[in-house]
Amino acid sequence: MLIVETVSRQINTPIGEQDLAEASELRDLVRRARHNDPAAWRDLIGRYSGRVFALVQANLRDRDAAEEISQAVFVRVVEEFRKDRYEESGRFEPWLFRIAMNMVRDRARKQRTRGSHMQIRHDETGEPAVNERAEFTPLRDAISRLSEADQQIIQLRHHAELPFQTIAQLLEQPVGTLLARHHRAIAKLRAMLEETTPARGTA
Amino acid sequence: MTAHTPEPNNPNDQALLAELDRLGADDRETPAGYEDRVLEAVLHASSDASAMPDVLAREPRAHRRLRFPSAISIGALSGLAAAIAVAVIIVPPSEDPTTPIALNDADEAWLLAEVMDALDDPAESFASFDALSTELDALDPDADDGVEDVLDLYSADSAGGLL
Numbered sequence: 046m047l048i049v050e051t052v053s054r055q056i057n058t059p060i061g062e063q064d065l066a067e068a069s070e071l072r073d074l075v076r077r078a079r080h081n082d083p084a085a086w087r088d089l090i091g092r093y094s095g096r097v098f099a100l101v102q103a104n105l106r107d108r109d110a111a112e113e114i115s116q117a118v119f120v121r122v123v124e125e126f127r128k129d130r131y132e133e134s135g136r137f138e139p140w141l142f143r144i145a146m147n148m149v150r151d152r153a154r155k156q157r158t159r160g161s162h163m164q165i166r167h168d169e170t171g172e173p174a175v176n177e178r179a180e181f182t183p184l185r186d187a188i189s190r191l192s193e194a195d196q197q198i199i200q201l202r203h204h205a206e207l208p209f210q211t212i213a214q215l216l217e218q219p220v221g222t223l224l225a226r227h228h229r230a231i232a233k234l235r236a237m238l239e240e241t242t243p244a245r246g247t248a
Numbered sequence: 249m250t251a252h253t254p255e256p257n258n259p260n261d262q263a264l265l266a267e268l269d270r271l272g273a274d275d276r277e278t279p280a281g282y283e284d285r286v287l288e289a290v291l292h293a294s295s296d297a298s299a300m301p302d303v304l305a306r307e308p309r310a311h312r313r314l315r316f317p318s319a320i321s322i323g324a325l326s327g328l329a330a331a332i333a334v335a336v337i338i339v340p341p342s343e344d345p346t347t348p349i350a351l352n353d354a355d356e357a358w359l360l361a362e363v364m365d366a367l368d369d370p371a372e373s374f375a376s377f378d379a380l381s382t383e384l385d386a387l388d389p390d391a392d393d394g395v396e397d398v399l400d401l402y403s404a405d406s407a408g409g410l411l
Contacts, residue, residue, distance in 0.1 A: 081295065087283075090290065103275050112282060120290060127294075199268065203269055203271065203272040204272040204276070232261070234268075235261060235264050239260070
């Protein structure tokens with residue numbers, strides 16, 4: 046069970062000196078950012094803004110909205126720092142991406158309420174939104190047919206590049222549950238893709 | 249095995265995982281100048297907003313405004329059912345802000361739908377409702393603000409204060 050073994054190694058790998066050094070470096074960055082150190086902010090944004098952007102883009106499939114919301118996420122981080130609502134406990138990543146997920150959820154809800162959510166995914170010709178590479182369209186469409194929970198685990202893992210342990214902290218769910226969900230989501234995706242493009246099933 | 253049970257070492261699953269990683273990488277490709285713009289927004293927010301109340305520090309929304317708390321009352325929670333009375337007055341930005349116009353039925357329905365949607369998880373939402381009410385009550389009664397600001401406040405709190 047290659048997938049399970051690969052994931053298991055990722056989860057069970059003991060915390061080494063490198064991990065500790067990275068965690069310490071991140072704590073220092075966050076501390077400096079809280080004190081409005083521009084260099085620290087530049088570093089934090091360099092580390093995370095692309096991943097936040099990808100998480101939003103994966104949900105909304107609208108690069109303009111992804112940039113707007115990503116900026117808003119980091120501004121919200123500033124506000125939360127200012128209100129002293131962030132407690133340093135080595136959990137900056139799940140905290141940051143929870144903010145991003147909340148903002149995406151709010152935007153999606155507003156779009157649903159206003160009846161415009163389909164308009165951002167496709168233009169008037171029914172073609173995928175501009176700036177999307179056509180080679181990924183079947184996969185994007187398949188992901189969009191997954192349940193919200195399954196989409197979430199795919200996006201957090203493959204777009205935001207979060208380890209399962211971090212996703213578990215973010216979603217407040219056991220790692221095993223998330224692994225199982227991810228495993229099932231992959232199977233569903235494969236089944237959907239094989240159904241729409243049968244040649245994929247002959248790998 | 250069912251169609252929803254991945255097969256061990258299935259090469260198609262491996263290929264799919266690799267394709268998902270490539271898709272993620274594609275989505276992480278940001279527009280030119282993106283990081284600089286994020287940094288600019290962050291530095292602006294960190295230097296500019298420190299002296300202002302949080303909600304009032306945001307840019308005013310162009311499409312609709314509310315006046316509160318004199319124009320909004322939110323309350324009446326009972327058991328698992330929430331009865332939220334939202335009395336709102338909308339002020340089109342192009343008009344005199346001192347001449348409020350009553351919110352029409354469609355707007356009111358939209359706002360109520362938003363708030364009720366935020367109450368999907370009653371236990372979680374109710375726990376934070378007092379905090380929201382306190383924040384709303386603390387706002388400047390003469391200040392204008394947007395529907396989104398109210399909902400942003402609420403959703404932030406309903407999600408466990410983001411912490």
